Amino acid sequence: MTVNRKRLVFFERWFHPVAEDILGAQDDIELVRLHYGDPEPENWSALASACGYQVAARTELKEPWFGTAELLSRCPRMLALSSAGAGFDVIDVEACTAAGVIVCNQSGTNxxxxxxxxxxxxxxxxxxxxxxxxxxxxxxxxxxxxxxxxxxxxxxxxxxxxxxxxxxxxxxxxxxxxxxxxxxxxxxxxxxxxxxxxxxxxxxxxxxxxxxxxxxxxxxxxxxxxxxxxxxxxxxxxxxxxxxxxxxxxxxxxxxxxxxxxxxxxxxxxxxxxxxxxxxxxxxxxxxxxTPHIAGATHEAVHDMSKAAAEQWLALLRGRVPPRLVNPEAWPAYSARFEEIIGFRPDPLLAA
Structure with missing residues (x-):
């Protein structure tokens, strides 16, 4: 039986390796690590074929890999962007909504x-x-x-x-x-x-x-x-x-x-x-x-944030409503795109 593998990309590392442990063990998810130092064309190629992008925190994130309208225009299969922590100011939510892309964060985990x-x-x-x-x-x-x-x-x-x-x-x-x-x-x-x-x-x-x-x-x-x-x-x-x-x-x-x-x-x-x-x-x-933007980065919190992010990606890429959805108004357009790209309709928003 052929498994419909969904590509999820991220740069360098998660806050805690527990996320890679969880996601890397899934048969239906292709977890791809990118590197800021690699040639841009290679990174753009990986992003262009991805369904999901885990966006790093602003302190570590480098240009041009912010969640911008330009990035979305170069990623026709992109369904969702997720921020590393509670903040999502590194993602253009309005542009995502217009493109039928949902945005998630890790609010409450730190x-x-x-x-x-x-x-x-x-x-x-x-x-x-x-x-x-x-x-x-x-x-x-x-x-x-x-x-x-x-x-x-x-x-x-x-x-x-x-x-x-x-x-x-x-x-x-x-x-x-x-x-x-x-x-x-x-x-x-x-x-x-x-x-x-x-x-x-x-x-x-x-x-x-x-x-x-x-x-x-x-x-x-x-x-x-x-x-x-x-x-x-x-x-x-x-x-x-x-x-x-x-x-x-x-x-x-x-x-x-x-x-x-x-x-x-x-x-x-x-x-x-x-x-x-x-x-x-x-x-x-x-x-x-x-202090150097370290308030939410305790040993316990980075584990919990990374675990929560991984579990949210599992739910999202399997068609469920993610628990920390930032732009629910994008759900109708997202659902249509999800069905076209993944092959089945995600749950209705009211199921959350």
């Missing part, structure tokens, strides 16, 4: 470590952990009261985007008896209350929060949503934390708000260019803790 990281940055900033460590190393810690930090207990935190990660961050903040505000225009006050926060508008969140923690995706709507005006509106001495995506905040505006002393500090896991160069000015403030 929520816990990112929320933990956000709390860790808040604690590190208020307790001045990085600064006091450097003071000890530099021999300038003789007067310990000069290094005094503050509590987060009872303070107000404003969460921007209260999805999987935001709601866990809210939960952890409540363990410190913090007042939790949330700005999320896509959720009602009741839905936000069920996630452990009080719904407020963006201006109120900025004005009332001692900590602002960003947990929204990077989209056209959220790009540069934190600029000079927004930082100026934050409480004097407040802390800004971004574990979501670079370019949601304007780095120059954040730099100015820190230089002026208006903000008390910042915890930044994401940058416009990743990793940032060693001379990046934000890395040289005593009241900034910076």
């Amino acid at each position: 929520s816990q470590p990112v929320a933990e990281h956000a709390i860790g940055l808040m604690l590190g900033l208020t307790k001045r952990i990085a600064f006091t460590n450097r003071a000890l190393l530099q021999g300038t810690a003789q007067d310990r009261f000069r290094l005094t930090g503050s509590n987060i207990m009872g303070k107000t935190v404003g969460i921007v985007g209260i999805g999987y990660i935001g709601r866990l961050t809210a939960k952890y903040c409540r363990a410190f008896d913090m007042r939790v505000l949330a700005y999320d225009p896509y959720l009602s006050a009741g839905e936000i209350a069920a996630r452990g926060a009080e719904k407020v508008d963006f201006a109120t969140l900025l004005e009332q929060s001692d900590f602002v923690s960003v947990h929204c995706p990077r989209t056209d709507e959220t790009l540069r949503m934190f600029g000079a005006e927004e930082f100026a509106r934050m409480k004097p001495g407040a802390f800004f934390v971004n574990t979501a995506r670079g370019m949601i905040h304007d780095e120059e505006a954040l730099l100015a708000a820190l230089q002026s002393g208006h903000l008390g500090g910042a915890g930044i896991d994401v940058f416009d260019v990743e990793p940032p160069p060693p001379d990046h000015p934000l890395l040289h403030f005593d009241n900034v803790i910076a």
Whole structure:
């Protein structure tokens, strides 16, 4: 009996080899590893015959292998693109929908470590952990009261985007008896209350929060949503934390708000260019803790994300509705293309 093998391509490696173990063992899936250093014509040839493309995270992904309209135009058999993590800003979702290509992500699979990281940055900033460590190393810690930090207990935190990660961050903040505000225009006050926060508008969140923690995706709507005006509106001495995506905040505006002393500090896991160069000015403030987009990349999380991605590909390529579908509006056109390319009709969307 002839097996209808579906080609799935990826560049270099998955976050964790468990994905290759799962997918490589399937008779009906041809898993193909590509390399950025190989000749472009060879990579384009492999992509042109693929039904699926696992797109690497932005930090590792190289041009021209983003999920663009141009890539789709050169891949007539392409049915689905999947991002490595929760974010899918490396994929042009609108172009995919127009082409009858579905987009998936791994939303929810690394929520816990990112929320933990956000709390860790808040604690590190208020307790001045990085600064006091450097003071000890530099021999300038003789007067310990000069290094005094503050509590987060009872303070107000404003969460921007209260999805999987935001709601866990809210939960952890409540363990410190913090007042939790949330700005999320896509959720009602009741839905936000069920996630452990009080719904407020963006201006109120900025004005009332001692900590602002960003947990929204990077989209056209959220790009540069934190600029000079927004930082100026934050409480004097407040802390800004971004574990979501670079370019949601304007780095120059954040730099100015820190230089002026208006903000008390910042915890930044994401940058416009990743990793940032060693001379990046934000890395040289005593009241900034910076990490290299590592919040969601714990040992446990990279395993879980890769396993979830592999299992989603199994479901998708066998005609089932993937559990983390980003653009359900593409399903009708996708279903017709799937039947034409694979030979049978996938499940209806309502079966999800």
